Amino acid sequence: xxxxxxxxxxxxxxxxxxxxxxxxxxxxxxxxxxxxxxxxxxxxxxxxxxxxxxxxxxxxxxxxxxxxxxxxxxx
Numbered sequence: 901x902x903x904x905x906x907x908x909x910x911x912x913x914x915x916x917x918x919x920x921x922x923x924x925x926x927x928x929x930x931x932x933x934x935x936x937x938x939x940x941x942x943x944x945x946x947x948x949x950x951x952x953x954x955x956x957x958x959x960x961x962x963x964x965x966x967x968x969x970x971x972x973x974x975x
Contacts, residue, residue, distance in 0.1 A: 913960075937961070937968055940957065944957050
């Protein structure tokens, strides 16, 4: 069975959605943050057909990366 194309518009997350991500990532352990980062990174890879990742996936990767940097600096 072939994958159906996604016709939903590629819109960035709203400010509330980004704040929700920050809150969620801020309450995770360092191990859970690494897992979330790895999962987000995999979702952001360019597909074989050259299609770029969706904006919200990039925003999720950036938010978890920021949290990892914050934790790495000691809070």
